[in-house]
Every structure is written in structure tokens, then in C-alpha cells.
Amino acid sequence: MSGEDWVFWISGTFAVIGALGLVLSRKAVHSALWVAFTMINLAVLYIANAAPFLGMVQVIVYTGAVMMLFLFVLMVVGVDSSDSLIETLKGQRIPAIVLGLGLAVLLVVGVGNGLVNAETVGLVEANSVDGGNVEGIARLIFTDYLIAFEATSALLITAALGAMMLAHRERWIPRATQEELSKARFRSGVHPGNLPTPGVYARHNAVDTPALLPDGSISEESIPRPLQARGDARAVDHHEVNEIKEVDSQ
Amino acid sequence: MTDPTFGPFGLDPWWLVLVKVLGIFVMLVLLTLFTIWWERRVVARMQHRVGPNRVGPFGLLQSLMDGIKLALKEEIIPKGAHLAVYWIAPVISATTAFIAFAVIPFGPTVSIFGVETPLQLTDFPVSVLYVLAIASIGIYGIVLAGWASGSTYPLLGGLRSSAQMISYEIAMGLSFVAVFLYAGSMSTSAIVIAQEPIWYAVILLPSFLIYVTAMVGETNRAPFDLPEAEGELVGGFHTEYSSLKFALFFLAEYINMVTVSALATTLFLGGYIAPWPLSLWDGAMTGWWPMLWWLIKVQVFIFMFIWLRATLPRMRYDQFMRFGWKVLIPVSIVWILIVATARVLRDDVVLTNRELLIGGAATIAILLIVSWAFQSRSDRRAAARAAREEAEANLAFDPMAGGYPVPPLPGQQAVGTSRRARAGVTIVQDRSDVTQEAIDG
Incomplete structure (x- = not known):
């Protein structure tokens, strides 16, 4: 096998594994990672086929920007929400399988037809016409495919503007300044500062140790709520507290 | 596969490739150790301390x-961690940090064990884009670490990191465009050679400044270290990491610093080309000397990183994003337009001096009119603001209205300040009717 064959079989296998992982993963974040993995392997294949520019742009744009955006959204929307596996569209499976198979047949026939009938000049010749891969792509984009290229970019900008329009909320009242926010915080009557810290004693100073108020009673706020809810707060030995009081009063 | 060679690259025997790979690995690890020591010493110096000086000469082995x-410490893995991703995240961070260095040129062709070879692992027509691509994969390490820790602060750190990376990578990529236009190539070695007469930092100064800003954002260093932000997020994405896995993140951060500094040197400071006073010496570009010039330039950038950290407070997240999207990116785009126009005028259009003068005068006139319009608008705003402040100052002012910040005692009034006294407001402090009982409640 030549070097190119090795690259193809290794990266191609990885790309297919990644694609399967995308479909079979239960967690949305794992699916997104499999897609990123597939895209990196596709980029390797592009580079092996003398298209280094396409390969790099594939990684930068798809892995670096698009999938990162996906991850961002997934992480914002829900970390622990177990993804619903209930089908919302009823009876979609059979049409989906049929259409998927149809697409696969079309792709195989189309690509196979191209491979058999098209006249190929070879990658080296294709890249050397304009003095290099980057120069060749640049010439094609800015001459033969200029309108398609510009139309695509106009479409993308329109989509971005549309998304901004949909997500935009008109602000009816001016945004509260830091000063106004701090005033509101004080006026609300809720304790504005930090909660009291846990108690610090000779034997304990962990977060489960309650602080004592001046009269010897426990300050409920000094222990985090989850610990209280779990019943993990440490009991205070009131006998000792009383002893201290006695010593103090003497 | 097509011809794998590119210029003098791709011709090395296999053992030389191994030697170069090992050399780069060892150099990066040593540079990391050195940079940590140097950072601690420099920051200490700037804070009037001494810094580590006990272990080894000058504390170098600290x-x-x-x-x-760190490597021998106990490893703690949180219960809620997503194990596979939690494991792979530091590995992604560290590996990508290392492999980005493959295309950085340290020097021109030298002889290693009798083989003539360039001091660079490899190069290809789009190697600057390769560094960008590897950097964008490297951020996955941070984002995934944040997600996989199964904890809130790391998640916030990871989120910030992903947003930061998307925003600042755009500005970074745009700052490369002017360099590509001038060098006519995206390969690092060709860009270095194209800077032989003059550095791009001089003729493309705006690009250089934008890159330097974006590279600090890209490496999560102060003042842009929001994903770590120990004041807000404990340790950010690496809060839940310990022992060797934390060490990998640590290593990756410092190697990334070296990488972006090396890229800045390559693209803007003429790479390994000897700077001016040294270039007068004929031997400056012979043998292994250029690697020393390269190293000095990289260290200058690293010093700048340390200096920034010791000087600037961390930016607020919204200010940081606004700066990236509303300042860096628009400025880059306008600058690229200017550069491209200048290139076309110089290369393709033959202008007479008279046309150049008229064009220049017209441009300046337009700029003047625009800036005058802006100036008069901001003047009007400043005048309106001054008038408003004047009016507010003249209002009778009760600093204790509504009981903010502390409810007044019965009958208590604020002590007048001199400014308000001038404004004709009489505020007297009258506490004669406040008895001790009232204070005690």
C-alpha cells in the first residue's frame, strides 16, 4: 500500500466511526464531539488529496467555530438534562430509512459516474495551473464562481441578521446602573453582604460547623443549605458552650 | 499522494526528523520550566519581592x-465527572500545544550531522493556517475540561473559553491577512524570508497590535484570563483537576504562550533574521546564530506577557467581548481594506504623482469632515451632560432619602459637604434631640 492508501484507510475508518458515534451517542455533547472527530479526519483526507487549504479551513471553520458554537449552546441549555429519546414525530422511522437509502444510492451513482466518465488531469496538474493550491482556489473563487461565492456570503449574512432580529428584545426602560442595582439590593431588606462564615473552633472549622451567635445559639445561615437539607450539619455541643459561659461569667 | 516536498522541506532522512521532533519537545519543556521561573522572578521584582531563589542557582530549579x-500529588476525580471526556481533555490541551510548533522556523538551513536541513520541522503552503487550526482544536481541551468536571465553576470557565476563542480567533485570523497580502504566501518560512528588508511589525503596525492583543486573549493570560478568573470562578476550567492532569493544563498554557510568541516573531518580527545593530555583523546570519536571535525575540514577547500580568487587572467579561467584537474586528477589517487598496494601487494601477496627490488630498478631506462631524456630536453630548450635572448639583439633595445606605437616626440629617454648601443647600446636623435611649433603641 502506498502512503496515501494508509492515510485513506486509517482516516476513513475513523471518520466512519465518528459518524456512527454521532448517531449512536446518548448524550448530545458526545455526539458533538464525534462530529468534531469526523471533521478532523475528513480534513486529513483533504490534505492527503493535495487540498491543504481546504483541509485547514475545514478544521478552523467547522471544528473550531461551528462545532464549538454547538458545544456552547449544548452547555448553556442543559448540562444534566437527560436528552429526551421520545420520538416527537410519529412514524418517521420508515420514511427516514427509505429516504436515507435513496440518498445513499444517489450519492454512490453520482460519484461513481463521475469517477468512471470524468476526464481527470491529476492533482499535481490541477494545483500547478496557477502556481499553487491556494492561488488556484483564489482564482476560481474570484473569477468563475464569483457570483455563487458572493451570493452564498449574502445568504449567510442575511441568516445572521435574521437570527439577531429573532433574538432581539427591545429595551423599554433604561438598563439599571451599578449604583441603582446596589441601592435596590439594600432597599430590598435582604441581608446585603456575605453570609456568616462557618464556626472556627479548636477541633472543627469545616463548612459543616455552625457559627454561634453571641447568645450561644446557632446561626442557621452559617451552614450551606444543601448540608442542612442533607442533615450533614455538625451538632454543637451545648454542654461545652455552657461551660464557657460559666467561665466567662465568673 | 502528490509530491510531499515543499521547497527545502520534506527531504530529511527519518532519523533527522526524529532528532528535530525530540529537539522541539525538549526545547518546549525546558522553555516551560524556564518561563515559569522567569515569570515568578519578574512578577516578584515588580512587586518588590525576591521570588524563588533557593533551589539551584538563582532558584532556576524551582x-x-x-x-x-505536582506529578506525585494525589489525584482526586469528582464523582460527577464524565470520565472519558474528563481524561481526554488535558491530553488534547497538551498534545495540540506541542504539535503546533511543527511549522515554526527557528533558523535558516544548517548542517546537522552532515545533512543540510532547515531549522524547522516542516512547512507547507498553508502552515500559518495550520497553527490556527491546531489552536482551535486545543481550545476543545479547555471547553471539555469545563464540561466534564460536572461542576458549576468549571462549566462557566469552559463556556467563557469557547466564546472567547470564537471571538478572538476571528480578530487573530484577520490580522494575518495583511501579512499574507504582503508576503504573497501563507508558509512560515516564506513569510520570514519576505521580511528581509523590513519587519512587518513596522509596515503593518495595526495588524501587529491586533495580533498581540488577540494572542493574549487566545492564551487565556491576564488581563484576559477569564476562563480561570480565580476571583470569580475558583480556578475556572481546571478547578476539579489535580496532580498530573492539572500539570498537563499548566504545561499547555505555557507552551501556548511560547507558540503564539513564536508565531508573532515569525509573522511580524522577522523570525530568525538578525535585528538592526546585529545585522551589521557579517556573521550574524551564519551557522546557528539566527536561532539565538529568534529565541531573544520570543523571550521579549514572553516578558511582555509577564509584564501585562503584573500590571493589569482582569477585564470584565462583557467589556472583554465588546472589545473583541466592536473594536478589534471592525478595525481589522478597515485596515485590511486599506492595505488591499494600497497593494492594488501599487501593483496594478499606474498613477501619476498629480493623481496621487489629488487622491490623497480628497481622502484627507473626507476623513477631516467625518471626524469633524463626530467631534461636534460628542461636543454636543458633553455640553448636554455638563448641563445635566449642573442641574443635579443645584437640586436640594438629601443623601439619606429612603434610608440608603443606612437608615437615619431619629432627627439625624447629613453633614453638608463643601460643594453642596456652595450650591446654596443648607444641611445642618442637629442631634440635640437624639438621646442616648433613642440610639440604644
Whole structure:
């Protein structure tokens, strides 16, 4: 096998594994990672086929920007929400399988037809016409495919503007300044500062140790709520507290 | 596969490739140890302290000892961690940090064991884009670490990191465009050679400044270290990491610093080309000397990183994003337009001096009119603001209205300040009717 064959079989296998992982993963974040993995392997294949520019742009744009955006959204929307596996569209499976198979047949026939009938000049010749891969792509984009290229970019900008329009909320009242926010915080009557810290004693100073108020009673706020809810707060030995009081009063 | 060679690259025998790979690996690890020590010493100096000076000469072995200790520490994995991703995240961070260095040129062709070879692992027509691509994969390490820790602060750190990376990578990529236009190539070695007469930092100064800003954002260093932000997020994405896995993140951060500094040197400071006073010496570009010039330039950038950290407070997240999207990116785009126009005028359009003068005068006139319009608008705003402040100052002012910040005692009034006294407001402090009982409640 030549070097190119090795690259193809290794990266191609990885790309297919990644694609399967995308479909079979239960967690949305794992699916997104499999897609990123597939895209990196596709980029390797592009580079092996003398298209280094396409390969790099594939990684930068798809892995670096698009999938990162996906991850961002997934992480914002829900970390622990177990993804619903209930089908919302009823009876979609059979049409989906049929259409998927149809697409696969079309792709195989189309690509196979191209491979058999098209006249190929070879990658080296294709890249050397304009003095290099980057120069060749640049010439094609800015001459033969200029309108398609510009139309695509106009479409993308329109989509971005549309998304901004949909997500935009008109602000009816001016945004509260830091000063106004701090005033509101004080006026609300809720304790504005930090909660009291846990108690610090000779034997304990962990977060489960309650602080004592001046009269010897426990300050409920000094222990985090989850610990209280779990019943993990440490009991205070009131006998000792009383002893201290006695010593103090003497 | 097509011809794998590119210029003098791709011709090395296999053992030389191994030697170069090992050399780069060892150099990066040593540079990390050195940079940590240097950072601690410089920051200490700037804060009137001494810094580590006990282990080895000048404390040079301190970071080595710290590294050994870190690697031998107990490893704690949180219960809620997503194990596979939690494991792979630091690995992604560290590997990508190393492999980005493959296309950085350290020097021109030298002889290693009798083989003539360039001091660079490899190069290809789009190698600057390769560095960008590897950097964008490297951020996955941070984002995934944040997600996989199964904890809130790391998640916030990871989120910030992903947003930061998307925003600042755009500005970074745009700052490369002017360099590509001038060098006519995206390969690092060709860009270095194209800077032989003059550095791009001089003729493309705006690009250089934008890149330097974006590279600090890209490496999560102060003042842009929002994903770590120990004041807000404990440790950010690496809060839940310990022992060797944390060491990998640590290593990756410092190697990334070296990488972006090396890229800045390559693209803007003429790479390994000897700077001016040294270039007068004929031997400056012979043998292995250029690697020393390269190293000095990289260290200058690293010093700048340290200096920034010791000087600037961390930016607020919204200010940081606004700066990236509303300042860096628009400025880059306008600058690229200017550069491209200048290139076309110089290369394709033959202008007479008279046309150049008229064009220049017209441009300046337009700029003047625009800036005058802006100026008069901001003047009007400033005048309106001054008038408003004047009016507010003249209002009778009760600083204790509504009981903010502390409810007044019965009958208590604020002590007048001199400014308000001038404004004709009489505020007297009258506490004669406040008895001790009232205060005690």
C-alpha cells in the first residue's frame, strides 16, 4: 500500500466511526464531539488529496467555530438534562430509512459516474495551473464562481441578521446602573453582604460547623443549605458552650 | 499522494526528523520550566519581592521541583465527572500545544550531522493556517475540561473559553491577512524570508497590535484570563483537576504562550533574521546564530506577557467581548481594506504623482469632515451632560432619602459637604434631640 492508501484507510475508518458515534451517542455533547472527530479526519483526507487549504479551513471553520458554537449552546441549555429519546414525530422511522437509502444510492451513482466518465488531469496538474493550491482556489473563487461565492456570503449574512432580529428584545426602560442595582439590593431588606462564615473552633472549622451567635445559639445561615437539607450539619455541643459561659461569667 | 516536498522541506532522512521532533519537545519543556521561573522572578521584582531563589542557582530549579511535586500529588476525580471526556481533555490541551510548533522556523538551513536541513520541522503552503487550526482544536481541551468536571465553576470557565476563542480567533485570523497580502504566501518560512528588508511589525503596525492583543486573549493570560478568573470562578476550567492532569493544563498554557510568541516573531518580527545593530555583523546570519536571535525575540514577547500580568487587572467579561467584537474586528477589517487598496494601487494601477496627490488630498478631506462631524456630536453630548450635572448639583439633595445606605437616626440629617454648601443647600446636623435611649433603641 502506498502512503496515501494508509492515510485513506486509517482516516476513513475513523471518520466512519465518528459518524456512527454521532448517531449512536446518548448524550448530545458526545455526539458533538464525534462530529468534531469526523471533521478532523475528513480534513486529513483533504490534505492527503493535495487540498491543504481546504483541509485547514475545514478544521478552523467547522471544528473550531461551528462545532464549538454547538458545544456552547449544548452547555448553556442543559448540562444534566437527560436528552429526551421520545420520538416527537410519529412514524418517521420508515420514511427516514427509505429516504436515507435513496440518498445513499444517489450519492454512490453520482460519484461513481463521475469517477468512471470524468476526464481527470491529476492533482499535481490541477494545483500547478496557477502556481499553487491556494492561488488556484483564489482564482476560481474570484473569477468563475464569483457570483455563487458572493451570493452564498449574502445568504449567510442575511441568516445572521435574521437570527439577531429573532433574538432581539427591545429595551423599554433604561438598563439599571451599578449604583441603582446596589441601592435596590439594600432597599430590598435582604441581608446585603456575605453570609456568616462557618464556626472556627479548636477541633472543627469545616463548612459543616455552625457559627454561634453571641447568645450561644446557632446561626442557621452559617451552614450551606444543601448540608442542612442533607442533615450533614455538625451538632454543637451545648454542654461545652455552657461551660464557657460559666467561665466567662465568673 | 502528490509530491510531499515543499521547497527545502520534506527531504530529511527519518532519523533527522526524529532528532528535530525530540529537539522541539525538549526545547518546549525546558522553555516551560524556564518561563515559569522567569515569570515568578519578574512578577516578584515588580512587586518588590525576591521570588524563588533557593533551589539551584538563582532558584532556576524551582519549577522543576514544583513539577515533580505536582506529578506525585494525589489525584482526586469528582464523582460527577464524565470520565472519558474528563481524561481526554488535558491530553488534547497538551498534545495540540506541542504539535503546533511543527511549522515554526527557528533558523535558516544548517548542517546537522552532515545533512543540510532547515531549522524547522516542516512547512507547507498553508502552515500559518495550520497553527490556527491546531489552536482551535486545543481550545476543545479547555471547553471539555469545563464540561466534564460536572461542576458549576468549571462549566462557566469552559463556556467563557469557547466564546472567547470564537471571538478572538476571528480578530487573530484577520490580522494575518495583511501579512499574507504582503508576503504573497501563507508558509512560515516564506513569510520570514519576505521580511528581509523590513519587519512587518513596522509596515503593518495595526495588524501587529491586533495580533498581540488577540494572542493574549487566545492564551487565556491576564488581563484576559477569564476562563480561570480565580476571583470569580475558583480556578475556572481546571478547578476539579489535580496532580498530573492539572500539570498537563499548566504545561499547555505555557507552551501556548511560547507558540503564539513564536508565531508573532515569525509573522511580524522577522523570525530568525538578525535585528538592526546585529545585522551589521557579517556573521550574524551564519551557522546557528539566527536561532539565538529568534529565541531573544520570543523571550521579549514572553516578558511582555509577564509584564501585562503584573500590571493589569482582569477585564470584565462583557467589556472583554465588546472589545473583541466592536473594536478589534471592525478595525481589522478597515485596515485590511486599506492595505488591499494600497497593494492594488501599487501593483496594478499606474498613477501619476498629480493623481496621487489629488487622491490623497480628497481622502484627507473626507476623513477631516467625518471626524469633524463626530467631534461636534460628542461636543454636543458633553455640553448636554455638563448641563445635566449642573442641574443635579443645584437640586436640594438629601443623601439619606429612603434610608440608603443606612437608615437615619431619629432627627439625624447629613453633614453638608463643601460643594453642596456652595450650591446654596443648607444641611445642618442637629442631634440635640437624639438621646442616648433613642440610639440604644
